[in-house]
Amino acid sequence: xxxxxxxxxxxxxxxxWDIPYVSKHRADRVKRLGDFLxxxxxxLALLEEVWSxxxxxxxxxxxxxxxxxxxxxxxxxxxxxxxxxSKHPFQEIIQHVYTLNGYPYMIHHxxxxxxxxxxxxxxxxxxxxxxxxxxxxxAEYSRQKDIYLAHRVAQxxxxxxxxxxxxxxxxxxxxxxxxxxxxxxLGCCLLKEWTGLRDAYLETQDFKGSEDGCTMVPxxxxxxxxDLGPFPLGIRIDYVLYKAVSGFCINCKxxxxxxxxxxxxxxxxxxxxxxxxxxxVRHSPPQQDPSPVQGPPERSSLINVLREAWTELGLGIAQxxxxxxxxxxxxxxxxxxxxxxxxxxxxxxxxxxxxxxxxPNVGLVLGAGAVxxxxxxxxxxxxxxxxxxxxxxxxxxxxxDLCSEPQLAHSWQQEGRAE
Amino acid sequence: xxxxxxxxxxxxxxxxWDIPYVSKHRADRVKRLGDFLxxxxxxLALLEEVWSxxxxxxxxxxxxxxxxxxxxxxxxxxxxxxxxxSKHPFQEIIQHVYTLNGYPYMIHHxxxxxxxxxxxxxxxxxxxxxxxxxxxxxAEYSRQKDIYLAHRVAQxxxxxxxxxxxxxxxxxxxxxxxxxxxxxxLGCCLLKEWTGLRDAYLETQDFKGSEDGCTMVPxxxxxxxxDLGPFPLGIRIDYVLYKAVSGFCINCKxxxxxxxxxxxxxxxxxxxxxxxxxxxVRHSPPQQDPSPVQGPPERSSLINVLREAWTELGLGIAQxxxxxxxxxxxxxxxxxxxxxxxxxxxxxxxxxxxxxxxxPNVGLVLGAGAVxxxxxxxxxxxxxxxxxxxxxxxxxxxxxDLCSEPQLAHSWQQEGRAE
Numbered sequence: 151x152x153x154x155x156x157x158x159x160x161x162x163x164x165x166x167w168d169i170p171y172v173s174k175h176r177a178d179r180v181k182r183l184g185d186f187l188x189x190x191x192x193x194l195a196l197l198e199e200v201w202s203x204x205x206x207x208x209x210x211x212x213x214x215x216x217x218x219x220x221x222x223x224x225x226x227x228x229x230x231x232x233x234x235x236s237k238h239p240f241q242e243i244i245q246h247v248y249t250l251n252g253y254p255y256m257i258h259h260x261x262x263x264x265x266x267x268x269x270x271x272x273x274x275x276x277x278x279x280x281x282x283x284x285x286x287x288x289a290e291y292s293r294q295k296d297i298y299l300a301h302r303v304a305q306x307x308x309x310x311x312x313x314x315x316x317x318x319x320x321x322x323x324x325x326x327x328x329x330x331x332x333x334x335x336l337g338c339c340l341l342k343e344w345t346g347l348r349d350a351y352l353e354t355q356d357f358k359g360s361e362d363g364c365t366m367v368p369x370x371x372x373x374x375x376x377d378l379g380p381f382p383l384g385i386r387i388d389y390v391l392y393k394a395v396s397g398f399c400i401n402c403k404x405x406x407x408x409x410x411x412x413x414x415x416x417x418x419x420x421x422x423x424x425x426x427x428x429x430x431v432r433h434s435p436p437q438q439d440p441s442p443v444q445g446p447p448e449r450s451s452l453i454n455v456l457r458e459a460w461t462e463l464g465l466g467i468a469q470x471x472x473x474x475x476x477x478x479x480x481x482x483x484x485x486x487x488x489x490x491x492x493x494x495x496x497x498x499x500x501x502x503x504x505x506x507x508x509x510p511n512v513g514l515v516l517g518a519g520a521v522x523x524x525x526x527x528x529x530x531x532x533x534x535x536x537x538x539x540x541x542x543x544x545x546x547x548x549x550x551d552l553c554s555e556p557q558l559a560h561s562w563q564q565e566g567r568a569e
Numbered sequence: 570x571x572x573x574x575x576x577x578x579x580x581x582x583x584x585x586w587d588i589p590y591v592s593k594h595r596a597d598r599v600k601r602l603g604d605f606l607x608x609x610x611x612x613l614a615l616l617e618e619v620w621s622x623x624x625x626x627x628x629x630x631x632x633x634x635x636x637x638x639x640x641x642x643x644x645x646x647x648x649x650x651x652x653x654x655s656k657h658p659f660q661e662i663i664q665h666v667y668t669l670n671g672y673p674y675m676i677h678h679x680x681x682x683x684x685x686x687x688x689x690x691x692x693x694x695x696x697x698x699x700x701x702x703x704x705x706x707x708a709e710y711s712r713q714k715d716i717y718l719a720h721r722v723a724q725x726x727x728x729x730x731x732x733x734x735x736x737x738x739x740x741x742x743x744x745x746x747x748x749x750x751x752x753x754x755l756g757c758c759l760l761k762e763w764t765g766l767r768d769a770y771l772e773t774q775d776f777k778g779s780e781d782g783c784t785m786v787p788x789x790x791x792x793x794x795x796d797l798g799p800f801p802l803g804i805r806i807d808y809v810l811y812k813a814v815s816g817f818c819i820n821c822k823x824x825x826x827x828x829x830x831x832x833x834x835x836x837x838x839x840x841x842x843x844x845x846x847x848x849x850v851r852h853s854p855p856q857q858d859p860s861p862v863q864g865p866p867e868r869s870s871l872i873n874v875l876r877e878a879w880t881e882l883g884l885g886i887a888q889x890x891x892x893x894x895x896x897x898x899x900x901x902x903x904x905x906x907x908x909x910x911x912x913x914x915x916x917x918x919x920x921x922x923x924x925x926x927x928x929p930n931v932g933l934v935l936g937a938g939a940v941x942x943x944x945x946x947x948x949x950x951x952x953x954x955x956x957x958x959x960x961x962x963x964x965x966x967x968x969x970d971l972c973s974e975p976q977l978a979h980s981w982q983q984e985g986r987a988e
Contacts, residue, residue: 222956224949225953226946226949229949240960242734243956243960245953246665263942315663315735316734506924509929512932513932527645530644530645530684531644534664537643545660
């Protein structure tokens with residue numbers, strides 16, 4: 151690789167709102183999206199909420215000349231909705247489905263049925279290893295009473311861990327997607343602190359688009375006031391995040407968003423705004439490397455966010471156990487009631503009524519059993535994330551102590567402390 | 570690191586058969602296991618089927634001085650059953666829960682409720698990065714009619730992919746666990762071909778233990794003839810697998826198994842036999858490196874096993890779709906029957922019977938709905954593994970062509986072929 155090596159990457163990201171039977175003007179929007187992507191010829195187009203595999207196949211065919219590589223990430227019952235189109239071939243493909251993703255009985259929200267996931271594509275560009283991640287986290291339906299907060303924090307942690315463990319030999323890491331989190335939300339901070347990813351919107355010197363970089367805006371005719379909740383001017387929940395390691399540096403030359411219309415001022419392509427980033431990857435002499443070793447202030451902000459996430463997951467565990475206990479009581483009462491019905495059925499007086507009530511009561515016990523098992527599994531999933539966080543927190547504290555109190559820390563190290 | 574660097578690793582692996590209310594002499598076996606591990610003082614003890622978290626906590630306390638680091642991998646409803654005790658501290662911890670793991674309605678087999686997973690622990694030993702994986706795959710209940718074969722192949726693929734993507738900076742990779750596969754089974758070959766892991770039993774010059782290295786043997790008083798199926802002399806389904814990369818070499822100096830008794834010829838510690846390996850890691854001069862670049866014969870055996878796995882997953886997909894279709898028909902018939910019951914209930918003649926049949930029929934429709942959704946999700950999961958396999962197969966073929974027909978391959982490369 152030459153010392154004046156420079157790689158330009160043009161990246162497109164959009165949550166497509168492509169839900170069969172639900173989304174308005176779906177076919178027309180997908181067609182116009184395909185036309186736009188063909189004209190613009192990005193290096194990478196990362197899409198979320200493509201719930202129709204037929205639409206993916208349509209786009210794949212339409213884009214086959216401009217983007218010869220494409221992948222659709224299948225998971226869950228409906229799918230992950232994630233897909234990628236690329237000018238450059240994929241070297242490797244893998245995906246990770248999030249352990250926790252809402253509740254099956256919240257059918258009207260539907261996230262549980264989707265199998266939300268993170269997809270990874272490894273590309274080799276001019277001798278450089280580029281790890282591209284695309285994801286979509288659980289939606290936030292109410293900011294005031296967000297019953298999915300613990301799940302979203304757990305997803306953000308799994309996402310951060312997946313990136314951390316799979317990008318160790320990558321020169322450049324790129325994450326695009328709909329995180330369903332505002333920039334200062336706990337999960338977003340956790341993700342950025344643990345992976346070191348930087349936000350294109352905050353980094354670029356040349357931004358043009360919606361105010362404050364919002365990706366859901368009131369000007370978009372598909373967005374209702376209800377979608378924006380207490381943020382009538384818009385929310386920023388879709389991101390382009392990146393980092394470079396091992397002797398490279400990356401910066402965002404330009405970032406554009408659509409502004410409630412399609413790029414030609416027509417009907418919007420989706421209820422979300424598209425993000426279009428131009429990134430430059432260059433060689434970075436060792437002394438100019440963005441330091442991967444965190445000093446005390448960074449370490450302390452990591453510790454704070456880890457602690458906060460640990461607490462939030464703890465609340466989620468308590469909630470999950472409460473529901474499992476409630477379901478346990480319902481099962482107990484249902485079984486007692488079934489026994490009473492058996493006694494009644496054996497007698498003469500109320501046999502008919504007892505027989506009538508038998509089946510709904512069996513249904514109740516089975517339903518409560520399913521709820522019990524689900525919340526037990528939820529508690530286990532949250533405990534798992536919490537124990538991983540606790541381990542990282544322990545290690546981060548050790549490192550902080552090593553920096554601030556070298557002697558004490560040295561004696562700790564000698565002890566070979568356990569988890 | 571010195572040029573004559575040499576690291577000895579003593580590793581213990583056991584499927585503990587620690588199932589509350591089911592396994593015989595559980596408390597006594599766990600106690601004796603703890604005593605044995607304390608006396609032997611291995612570097613790492615990797616355990617499977619520790620389904621009781623209380624037993625893990627008991628062992629943790631008992632082993633705290635000899636093995637200061639310990640971790641229990643939580644997942645699913647019951648748990649993954651995996652845990653690790655180590656003399657050396659863990660630098661990093663992560664786990665991956667397999668997407669597919671049997672059927673919830675096969676309650677008597679129970680695997681679905683367990684959340685089978687692979688756990689990863691990263692250790693730094695004398696400046697060397699060691700990735701330790703522990704896992705337990707879906708059981709094989711019938712060799713003749715193995716309805717879980719596609720799931721186990723998909724799990725083996727997910728395991729291989731997880732190791733492949735998370736071990737890129739590791740110097741040494743170690744995988745221990747109960748794979749529930751014989752050495753020449755498809756999933757086992759797929760795992761070894763894709764990761765390059767080598768089998769301690771086949772590699773060591775010094776093996777002592779049960780005949781043919783079997784880990785379930787008829788001499789074990791907890792093993793029934795039914796467990797061994799068509800292999801009355803025993804089966805080998807538990808493994809110690811390893812590889813070294815980046816300038817190191819690893820070999821298995823000794824491998825021991827128990828032989829149907831505990832190490833002191835008492836009652837066995839489990840229904841599986843324990844594996845005890847002594848591994849040596851040394852510096853390897855570049856020319857002695859086990860070549861990570863596969864030549865044509867290795868490539869061709871990888872292609873064969875990938876193709877076979879692809880076909881097996883295809884059969885699994887067809888089966889999953891068949892069940893989903895059947896469930897779809899049941900839903901349709903159930904809805905028609907519900908409509909008929911409404912008509913009957915509206916009349917006078919059979920109102921009572923119609924009301925009686927209403928609830929069980931609703932139950933039938935809901936049950937069939939759940940089966941439909943489950944098998945749709947199963948098909949998606951298998952499709953996902955199949956598409957990843959297909960991608961690797963495509964790339965392996967390209968590389969093979971590159972080796973055998975440089976000119977043709979070069980022209981292919983120029984075309985920048987898509988997936």
